[in-house]
Amino acid sequence: MSESKFETVSGLMDNYKQDVEKLDSVLNEQESAQRWENYHLIGDVLRDDTPESIRLDLSTQIAQAIAEEPTVLAPRRNKFIQATKAKVVQLAKPFGQVAIAASAAGLMILGVQTTNVAENEQSVPHQQVIQTYPIAGVADPVSLNYQSPNRAAQKQAYIEQQRRFQALLADHNQQVKLSAVTKEASNNGETQAQEQVEDTPK
């Protein structure tokens, strides 16, 4: 069947008259249309009659590539994510500044962890924080509309939590330092304590 179809195409090339029916079938079928194109190309090459650049079916390839191109969608999505991130950063900024003012040291202790969070969120649950969010909060099926406020809230909670941990760690270190003092005071400073006791009734 297909053999005869190509014979028709071949015949048409050589200016043999064909049935109208066959002619229609050749025109309507993609395969034979391609054959037709190829035969002409072969003829052109044989006659040394090719156009300057052989386009083959570049036009269709390009059209297809554009249609399938994934990068067309990606910039839009990125913009969206960046916008939400920027909002979170804006929210986070005041806290960050407070933290810097309060203690550069505290930041030094946990700073690396927080910067890592921004870079690689995935690693956080495994390495630093375990059971950070209630399990239900993560498993909740959230619709697209609610996703970004939820994420922002979670980030906010995360920042709060990091601040809390940082403050506790710094305070613990401070108290340990001071405990060395009180131990010392209780060892050789009994007289001091007594003096204070005597002082109070007066």
Place this chain on the structure above:
Amino acid sequence: MKLISSLLLLLSTSFSAIAMENEQAESWLKRLSQSLNTLNFNTSFVVVKNNQAEPYHWFHGVDETNTELEILSLLNGPRRDVLRKGQVVSYIEPELPPYSVNANHISGPIPAIYRQDITALIENYEFISVGRSRVLGKSAQLIRIVSRDGHRFGHWLWLDMESGLPLKMALITRKGQLLEQIQFTHLEITEKPAESLNQLANAELPQVLTLPDTEKQPFAWQVNWLPEGFERIQSNRHRVTQTKQPVEFMLFNDGLVDISVYVNPSADKQRPMEYVMNGATVVLNQVNNGIEVSVVGKIPSVTAKAIADSIAPNAAGGQ
């Protein structure tokens, strides 16, 4: 009969071997304490936890008047120095104006007990002499300080066989996971104290602070469970410096490890347990029925959780 006697012999020899190893470990640790207190040394070390490294420089010396002089500096980030002249320890930190306190040791990355009587730990920890290896280009003796119960981490020490000084330290979980380590990167033992220590001897240290007497107010909360051997060495009410949150505070110590417990009312009704590990230091926080409990210390998170869960209203109504 022969078989039994030979078995007995084997058993007794192995027991005595273990006992000997423990004794050996203890004498190594005693030597460590002696070396840390009497030698003039100049050393650098790096504290490695999670994905960060903190480098320190440490000078120690004893001058002609038998006064111990010490300088411990953090080399990265804002200046953080600790100076010690005998019983006066000065802290130079970015958060506070420089201050001095009366204490007989520096609180730093190296536990103070290593410079004191190590036998104070014997109730809660076992000392095991493990083997030899090469650390910092020197032959080192590895000593493990292993908790007698499962509620604490293990402390490993690599000691210089020549001087008895530490070359490396590590905190290890019971499963053998490394949490935090201190690697010495340079060690120099000299006959006389370093020049910077002589300068310190002549320098004037900041005013010694007298701490306000801890209030004898009744405490509303008490800890009902702690691993064996932890004793309360401090309790007070204060505000957490960074958050200004008023807390009821208790500090416990087993000779080697400090645990802080914070209790305060919270705006949240309920918050599930959250924690982070900063090296080997766990910071755990939870809110139960509007009461926030936090536990901080170099202990496993499971232990911290058990302590946090044991918080209850003080039955005695204060002390």
